[in-house]
Amino acid sequence: KAGVTQTPRYLIKTRGQQVTLSCSPISGHRSVSWYQQTPGQGLQFLFEYFSETQRNKGNFPGRFSGRQFSNSRSEMNVSTLELGDSALYLCASSLRWTGDLSSGNTIYFGEGSWLTVV
């Protein structure tokens, strides 16, 4: 079955602009989480959506937002881009929300969207 699909794979934006990234989870998965990966900070949790509701949130400013649609697809938006927002943005999906820690509710990642802010 198809994995987690993220678009676009690469993009370049200018400081002050805004960007929207898209994620299609594995078919049947209802939870989508977003992570930011940078060389300095590593992988950091942004937020999680389950059944169109934000269930969990990391420590990022309000410029970072997201949403989930009824088909479980998710988008994340970053407004007023800063140079430090340059990163690999990873989407991950799981069957149930990640607070359900039972066996089988494994988290799978997409290939990521590379954002460069200039």
Add this chain to the structure above:
Amino acid sequence: GQQLNQSPQSMFIQEGEDVSMNCTSSSIFNTWLWYKQDPGEGPVLLIALYKAGELTSNGRLTAQFGITRKDSFLNISASIPSDVGIYFCAGQGAGGTSYGKLTFGQGTILTVHP
């Protein structure tokens, strides 16, 4: 927030050697996951551990969930060149504001010389 200490940061080994890496934390976790990431790609799940003390294998890979729930290790036996990459541990929070969230280690960069 929760912190994971992953070691070693990097390893240079000869093909055929065994590899061991581990993660420790001051906080307990309910789930431990091990991922491998190739350059420019997303992390790929290797092994998932759900119970303290659990020992799980996936081919040449073996991982264990520590009894204290604060640590985990990953072993790779008889390494091959395609094992090259960055290995991450991740713990899933057990309570409070960290419940369900994944916290990642800083990664172990593995280089295998033929």
